[in-house]
Amino acid sequence: MFLERFMFSKNKIKYIRSLELKKNRKEDGVFVAEGHKLVGDLLGHFHCRMLVATADWLASNKDAVADEIIEASYEELSRASLLKTPQDVLAVFNQPQSDYTLEDIKHSLCIALDDVQDPGNLGTIIRIADWFGIEHIFCSQGTVDVYNPKTVQATMGALARVKMHYCSLPSLIASLEDFPVYGTFLDGKDMYEETLSASGLIVMGNEGNGISKEIAGLVNKRLYIPNYPKGQETSESLNVAVATAVICAEFRRRLQ
Amino acid sequence: MFLERFMFSKNKIKYIRSLELKKNRKEDGVFVAEGHKLVGDLLGHFHCRMLVATADWLASNKDAVADEIIEASYEELSRASLLKTPQDVLAVFNQPQSDYTLEDIKHSLCIALDDVQDPGNLGTIIRIADWFGIEHIFCSQGTVDVYNPKTVQATMGALARVKMHYCSLPSLIASLEDFPVYGTFLDGKDMYEETLSASGLIVMGNEGNGISKEIAGLVNKRLYIPNYPKGQETSESLNVAVATAVICAEFRRRLQ
Numbered sequence: 093m094f095l096e097r098f099m100f101s102k103n104k105i106k107y108i109r110s111l112e113l114k115k116n117r118k119e120d121g122v123f124v125a126e127g128h129k130l131v132g133d134l135l136g137h138f139h140c141r142m143l144v145a146t147a148d149w150l151a152s153n154k155d156a157v158a159d160e161i162i163e164a165s166y167e168e169l170s171r172a173s174l175l176k177t178p179q180d181v182l183a184v185f186n187q188p189q190s191d192y193t194l195e196d197i198k199h200s201l202c203i204a205l206d207d208v209q210d211p212g213n214l215g216t217i218i219r220i221a222d223w224f225g226i227e228h229i230f231c232s233q234g235t236v237d238v239y240n241p242k243t244v245q246a247t248m249g250a251l252a253r254v255k256m257h258y259c260s261l262p263s264l265i266a267s268l269e270d271f272p273v274y275g276t277f278l279d280g281k282d283m284y285e286e287t288l289s290a291s292g293l294i295v296m297g298n299e300g301n302g303i304s305k306e307i308a309g310l311v312n313k314r315l316y317i318p319n320y321p322k323g324q325e326t327s328e329s330l331n332v333a334v335a336t337a338v339i340c341a342e343f344r345r346r347l348q
Numbered sequence: 349m350f351l352e353r354f355m356f357s358k359n360k361i362k363y364i365r366s367l368e369l370k371k372n373r374k375e376d377g378v379f380v381a382e383g384h385k386l387v388g389d390l391l392g393h394f395h396c397r398m399l400v401a402t403a404d405w406l407a408s409n410k411d412a413v414a415d416e417i418i419e420a421s422y423e424e425l426s427r428a429s430l431l432k433t434p435q436d437v438l439a440v441f442n443q444p445q446s447d448y449t450l451e452d453i454k455h456s457l458c459i460a461l462d463d464v465q466d467p468g469n470l471g472t473i474i475r476i477a478d479w480f481g482i483e484h485i486f487c488s489q490g491t492v493d494v495y496n497p498k499t500v501q502a503t504m505g506a507l508a509r510v511k512m513h514y515c516s517l518p519s520l521i522a523s524l525e526d527f528p529v530y531g532t533f534l535d536g537k538d539m540y541e542e543t544l545s546a547s548g549l550i551v552m553g554n555e556g557n558g559i560s561k562e563i564a565g566l567v568n569k570r571l572y573i574p575n576y577p578k579g580q581e582t583s584e585s586l587n588v589a590v591a592t593a594v595i596c597a598e599f600r601r602r603l604q
Contacts, residue, residue, distance in 0.1 A: 212468070216587055216590060219584070219586070219590075220586065223575045223576070223584060225576035225577055225580075248584065250584065317479075317597065318600070318604075319479045319480065320480045320481035320600040321481055322600075322604065324481075328475070328478060328504065328505070328506065330475070330476065330479055330593070331472055331475065331589075333587075333590060334472060334476060334590060334593040337586070337594050338594060338597045341594045341597070342597075345540055347576075348574070
């Protein structure tokens with residue numbers, strides 16, 4: 093197949109750098125991914141508008157498809173990169189449209205994020221969801237943007253499989269009617285002693301403040317990840333991504 | 349008690365900034381912590397050489413003890429800070445001497461880190477160890493420095509309780525004689541189907557390469573954290589801190 097090759101102009105570098113900001117990504121409906129593994133994982137799943145790579149990368153990835161394919165030196169890629177450690181390939185993808193039906197959700201285990209702030213935590217949670225076969229993550233409007241470059245990188249490609257939805261969590265919970273809603277609280281009940289259902293919504297809260305009051309009122313199963321020795325008082329907590337992993341692992345263990 | 353107050357000179361700012369480098373921290377046997385919660389957690393545990401804080405912080409923490417206590421403006425603190433987000437208190441602590449006896453270890457669950465590289469991952473693992481009552485972490489000499497400012501911050505104070513030892517992991521394992529050594533591998537056995545002992549060494553590997561060949565040969569229980577749906581092939585993996593948490597939680601659950 094003949095591929096028209098484009099120039100990597102200053103304007104294009106400027107355009108890519110502008111995508112560090114959420115408002116610019118939103119306006120164009122795009123996001124940036126960098127690195128061989130990540131771009132490779134996403135290429136089959138999302139429409140690629142612009143692919144910028146070194147000659148070496150292009151030579152060994154001849155079947156990569158994009159609206160524009162641009163050969164660039166590593167130095168040029170470094171100027172465009174949104175990361176501390178530039179890579180030999182960078183791609184601009186269309187943001188996917190993620191749909192769901194309430195019927196799907198009612199038969200699944202899903203995660204809801206109530207104002208998670210750290211881009212790395214969000215990316216790690218998406219990767220955890222992928223590992224534990226959780227297909228949908230619902231994010232409050234105050235949750236960090238999934239297309240933040242740090243989030244995209246931290247997903248390690250899991251973004252290709254996990255569907256992300258930004259919405260009002262109270263409205264979602266209301267529309268799910270009598271659906272089990274789980275949340276973790278320092279005064280919750282030992283999760284190992286509680287019944288866990290095969291489908292349900294697991295709510296994880298903000299790094300500093302936990303689950304907001306409004307959402308806490310809608311949780312009908314308050315869980316606690318026991319520390320050890322059990323019952324020893326602690327003022328500490330687990331990182332939100334770490335807690336998500338321990339909870340998801342336990343839900344899945346029960347289904348074995 | 350009368351406390352002599354010192355000036356926050358340019359030299360002191362320069363000194364603190366020099367502690368971003370491991371060789372300077374090592375030479376002086378010190379490390380830097382920043383922020384109210386972290387400094388507060390560490391003050392009772394480690395000898396503080398220098399405490400720099402705003403007038404407000406000092407007024408509400410009158411019993412803080414340090415060799416030198418320095419009042420500084422937030423702007424001055426910002427110039428000394430090793431973090432992106434400067435805080436209203438910064439402290440230089442002595443690096444603790446962590447001892448252990450083989451007898452202690454033989455009756456404990458411990459973690460060994462084989463060249464973990466990311467400072468944030470190391471800090472998160474220390475926090476996880478604290479939550480799950482794991483008192484000792486052994487690090488290969490190639491593991492990132494525990495006194496890296498990003499690691500110290502990520503521990504959220506758990507550094508006050510978890511003891512860190514840098515050593516040769518093969519020598520440690522040899523000296524423990526017939527001690528259970530666990531490791532996670534993509535071709536390991538489902539950890540939910542394996543016997544887990546109350547004491548043992550859990551080895552976690554490098555972010556990119558996993559457990560090194562040499563150490564892998566010394567692991568006598570190869571575990572796997574099952575993904576879901578179980579048995580579905582995956583080329584993916586979990587972040588090392590996330591995997592540590594899921595494994596530690598399972599070891600502790602069995603002891604309930």
